[in-house]
Amino acid sequence: MPTIAIHPSVDNGFKATNAAFLGGTLVCNCAINPVKVRIKGDIAHNHACGCSKCWKPDGAVFSVVAVAPMENVEVLENGDKLAVVDPAALIQRNACKDCGVHMYGPVERDHPFKGLAFVHPERFEEQGSANPGFAAFVSSIIESGYDPAKMDGVRARLRELNLEPYDCLNPGLMDYIATWTAKKNGVPAQ
Amino acid sequence: MPTIAIHPSVDNGFKATNAAFLGGTLVCNCAINPVKVRIKGDIAHNHACGCSKCWKPDGAVFSVVAVAPMENVEVLENGDKLAVVDPAALIQRNACKDCGVHMYGPVERDHPFKGLAFVHPERFEEQGSANPGFAAFVSSIIESGYDPAKMDGVRARLRELNLEPYDCLNPGLMDYIATWTAKKNGVPAQ
Numbered sequence: 001m002p003t004i005a006i007h008p009s010v011d012n013g014f015k016a017t018n019a020a021f022l023g024g025t026l027v028c029n030c031a032i033n034p035v036k037v038r039i040k041g042d043i044a045h046n047h048a049c050g051c052s053k054c055w056k057p058d059g060a061v062f063s064v065v066a067v068a069p070m071e072n073v074e075v076l077e078n079g080d081k082l083a084v085v086d087p088a089a090l091i092q093r094n095a096c097k098d099c100g101v102h103m104y105g106p107v108e109r110d111h112p113f114k115g116l117a118f119v120h121p122e123r124f125e126e127q128g129s130a131n132p133g134f135a136a137f138v139s140s141i142i143e144s145g146y147d148p149a150k151m152d153g154v155r156a157r158l159r160e161l162n163l164e165p166y167d168c169l170n171p172g173l174m175d176y177i178a179t180w181t182a183k184k185n186g187v188p189a190q
Numbered sequence: 191m192p193t194i195a196i197h198p199s200v201d202n203g204f205k206a207t208n209a210a211f212l213g214g215t216l217v218c219n220c221a222i223n224p225v226k227v228r229i230k231g232d233i234a235h236n237h238a239c240g241c242s243k244c245w246k247p248d249g250a251v252f253s254v255v256a257v258a259p260m261e262n263v264e265v266l267e268n269g270d271k272l273a274v275v276d277p278a279a280l281i282q283r284n285a286c287k288d289c290g291v292h293m294y295g296p297v298e299r300d301h302p303f304k305g306l307a308f309v310h311p312e313r314f315e316e317q318g319s320a321n322p323g324f325a326a327f328v329s330s331i332i333e334s335g336y337d338p339a340k341m342d343g344v345r346a347r348l349r350e351l352n353l354e355p356y357d358c359l360n361p362g363l364m365d366y367i368a369t370w371t372a373k374k375n376g377v378p379a380q
Contacts, residue, residue, distance in 0.1 A: 138361075138364075139361065139364035139365045139367070139368045140368055141368075142365060142368035142369050142371075142372050143368050143371050143372050143375070143377065144372075144377065145372065145377045145378055145379055146379075147379050148365050148368070148369045148379070151361070151365050155361065165361075166356075166357070167356070167358050167359070167361060167364035168357050168358040169357070171328075171329065171341070171345065171355075171357060174328075174329035174357035175329045175332060175338050175341050177329070178329045178330055178331075178332035178333050178338070179332050179338045181332075181333050182332050182333050182334075182335065185333070187333065187334065187335045188335055189335055189336075189337050189338070
């Protein structure tokens with residue numbers, strides 16, 4: 001058992017991945033009438049996330065979350081059980097009203113991530129989706145009650161898992177956001 | 191000459207510091223009637239900052255900025271030349287209306303940094319203040335027009351200068367902010 005629990009899908013070794021993974025079906029946690037959402041095609045930017053809003057399984061300190069184009073998301077079954085957790089949030093997290101699992105969270109407002117949906121790959125029925133590649137919003141776990149004195153240990157454990165810890169997103173995504181903002185503001189590249 | 195310019199005070203080697211530095215006088219860039227601001231006591235958290243709002247000398251891609259308790263800040267001369275750049279911003283940057291140099295920027299609203307003032311140590315008349323220890327808001331230089339394709343080089347150069355690059359603040363400060371937020375929201379530490 002690891003000293004510091006991050007998330008069940010990484011604490012005891014990563015699962016095998018399949019470079020040819022072409023999507024699958026996300027299923028919520030309900031034993032009866034589960035919500036099923038199909039993702040057509042692969043996911044991207046899978047990562048551990050410490051923010052207080054992403055869905056986490058019981059006992060997890062981080063969520064594991066990735067994105068897919070919203071055009072690749074299709075609700076297959078029991079969509080009437082879905083409701084948006086916080087309509088004011090950037091990510092419109094559609095959660096199952098019965099079990100609480102977040103099934104997909106599109107970004108609909110003007111934003112560099114517009115057109116993407118956030119999904120939790122651990123809910124795929126199928127094996128083979130990409131493992132998380134970094135950890136985002138690490139300091140934010142403190143906002144959910146994590147002991148600040150234990151943060152050095154958390155970051156060390158994340159590095160041990162090859163999940164480089166960041167307190168925002170990773171440099172590639174942060175640069176992408178800044179580039180979008182510069183273009184939106186009409187700032188010429190020098 | 192370094193290939194990638196960061197800031198004049200770091201590009202050609204750091205200046206000698208004095209662990210017993212006890213503050214000094216910040217002076218703006220005006221040849222006549224310069225604004226002078228006394229900082230009583232040492233500065234803290236000196237760092238390079240890529241945000242688009244901090245004052246930078248000509249040709250610099252980053253600013254170099256630190257904090258001091260606002261109670262240690264005293265305007266000595268020509269305070270009538272000072273004006274707040276953006277009254278809506280968290281940091282109330284008091285700049286010289288003639289030369290544009292930011293002299294001190296207090297945080298006055300409810301925030302973990304309330305009571306601190308941001309200052310630019312390169313404006314000290316005296317030698318010996320602490321050198322910058324990390325680089326914050328690195329991706330944000332793109333918002334001011336820096337070429338996104340050159341960011342790997344920027345981060346490599348910052349590491350070469352022992353200015354670990356972050357796209358927000360450093361982990362210690364990010365944890366401090368999150369801890370303040372948890373307490374404010376009444377979240378019990380687990």
